[in-house]
Amino acid sequence: MNIVDIQGYGYFFATVFLVVVTYSYIYHLYTKKKDAKGVDYEEYSNMALKDDIGDTPVKPMSGKKEK
Known part of the structure; x- marks a missing residue:
């Protein structure tokens, strides 16, 4: 077995x-x-498709700020 065979096997297994x-x-x-917090970030993929001014937000905003 020479170096070419070893390289071939290594390439295959890699x-x-x-x-x-x-x-x-x-x-x-x-x-x-x-x-881990339960946030589904797949919802945010619609932001690129639904970006008109009249579209509903992806996540509704509340009146209080989050820390």
Whole structure:
């Protein structure tokens, strides 16, 4: 076994590892939509689509300030 074979095996296993990590991260993103505080940030993706002056806000504002 020479260095070319070792590089080929290393490349193959690195590619498989990165594919598994990428798909597990995508799965994590779609199953855990809320963070630890319970905020769903996917609602904010509509801000780019609904940006007219007459559209309703994504999150209604209350009269008191948050700390």
